[in-house]
Structure formats: C-alpha cells, structure tokens
Amino acid sequence: MRTTHMMKAAGLVLAAVILGLLVVQGSYALWNKQASMAAGTVQAADFRISLTDTNASNTTDMTLPNGTAATLALSTSPIGVLVPGKPAYAGVAIANVTNASGDFTVQATMGTVSIQNDAGGLAGFLNVKAVAAASLDKCPDASLFTGVPTSALPSESIAKNSSTAICFQVMLAPTAPASTVGKSASISIPLLVTQKS
C-alpha cells in the first residue's frame, strides 16, 4: 500500500516537472528582434480578350465569367441568303483589353474552319477565306481576299490595349447544284489567343 502511494507521488512530481518545463520554456529565450518585410500584395493581371462583330453592339469577352469559351455569331454583309458567285463578308475585332501593368502581347490565331449541320451537301460548295485587317470596316472589300488561299489561317500579334480584325469571305461556288438551294450550314471558326513570351 505504501509503495503505491510513493509511486503515485513520484508520478505526480514528474508530471508537475514536465508541465513546469513546458510552461516556462519561453524563459530560455535570448535577445531577438523581428522586422517586417512590408512588401505589400502582388496581384495577377486579368487575361481578357474582347470579341466584337461588325455590328458593334454584338460583343463578348472571349472567356465568359463562368470560365467557358464564348461563341460570337457574326453578322454577314450583305444580309440574307447566299447566292452562288456572290460573296458574303463577315469579320471579328479582337481586342487585348488586359489590365496588366507590364508588357502583355498576345497572339491570336485562327483555327481550321469547320462546317456543321450541313444539309444537302452545301459544305462542298462553300469557300471560306480569312485574312487579317486593320479594322472591321475593311472586311467587305473583295480585293482584301485576292490571292488568299482558303487554307490560310491568319495569326496576328496584338499588343496591350490594341486590337486587330480578322475578315471572312464566304463564297457559294457558281457550280452549286440546285439540290443546295434553301439548304443551310453553320460555319465554325475557332480562335486561339495565347500570351506571347
């Protein structure tokens, strides 16, 4: 019985010593001094590219607030149905509207044209040419597309707070058969914009 009491007492003393050491560990500190860095906060810029149709009210950011890619339906000139041998024109202005403080130049590159929802074999008679221009008002100019192959994929460098335009010419071949009359197809042109190093 006496041994048990002594062991309990020893355990109590040991616990007290350990607790005491833990509590007073700060008392071993020597001189020390801290200085603040005071470097503030660094913030990343936005990566914002604006797309605008020839109809200036039809505009969107290339990336929507939810992070998905935007789709911009382009207006054609002249408006209406496509007639064989008579081209229609469209265009999109691409603006680099970043808030970056330093240099921030981007490269806008057009992807391969694809035609969806093709009915009646219309796609086989459609030619789409793309060419870069200084502004959208140049787009309805046939001479802009002279000598430009349909396979050409414009790639333009756009400096911070600048813009460029890519114009499109859509032509229905004069040889289009009657089976294409009244048919429709949607032309999709992907656009990739990357930061230039």
Next chain:
Amino acid sequence: MNKMAKGAMATGLGVILLVGGGGTLATWNQAQSASMGSIVAGDLNLAPSATNGTGQWATAAGTKIANIAAYKVVPGEALTYTQNLDLTLVGDQMKATLALTGAGVDNGFGTNVGVVTTVAKGAKTLTGVTLLPADSGAITATTTFTFKVATTGRDAVNATYNFSTVGYKLEQQAPTA
C-alpha cells in the same frame, strides 16, 4: 514614588546608558573599493535602414514600381523587392542567426509562382549562418516573385499574394561557456 515613576526613571537611565556607550562597541575596520569597473550590455537589433529603409519593388528590367497594390503581374514576369536593413550585433560573446518568419498568403497563384528571399551583406549570404558582430552594418533583403512562364490556360488570373505576414527574425545564440 509610585511604580510608574520608578519605571520611567529606569527606562530613562537605560536609554542614557545606551547613548553613552555607543562608541564603546567600535573595533578596527577599513573599507576598500573592489575596483570592478562597470559591466556594459551589448546590443542586438534589426531595423529598416534609417537612411533608405523603405522597400522597393522593381520589374526584371529594373523599372521601379511606385505602388505594388496597383501593379498587375502576368506570367513570365519576375518582380524583385529590395529592402535595406541595419543589423546591429554588439557583444564579445554575441552570436546570432537571421531567418525569415511567416509565409506569404497565397490566394490563387498556387504552383504558378516561385518566391525566393535572400538576405546578404555584399556577397555574403546571412541567412542560415552564425552572425558575429563583424557582420553588423547595412544589409539587403531581396525577394524575387516569379510568375512562371509555364502557367497555362487562364490559371491564376486576378490571384493575389500577400507578403504582410513575412518578416525577418534576428535571434541571439547562447554564448558558449
């Protein structure tokens, strides 16, 4: 003569005897100064330089950034923050170490940034080594914030990195016996 009068007289006589015999207890004695001099404490301090202690951000090209809160960084940029500090170490047995404290608060950059801080006096790196009084003087802390070129997509747009919790700690090391 009553008892109270007798008591008062006896008390008075005792006091008179004490006064009269005050000097009779003295023996030879002498005082001597120890000549130990004065003990002077050393010093340990780390503070922004009194002359040019305001930190400065700059671009990789060396262009100073007037207000980092208004600056927007993009992938591929490396910003550098430079701060001049005064290091004071005084003491014959003084030894100390200098280390960074705290970590920046990253809100969205993730692995797309690299942050490296060095503290040096001239060509000598002062962090991770034992400092002596000879290391006292003007020192420079440099922090490089690199927004990696490898950043993809729109990763880290509008992200922030707050350095307010980062600092430097100068800590004395116990003198050897």
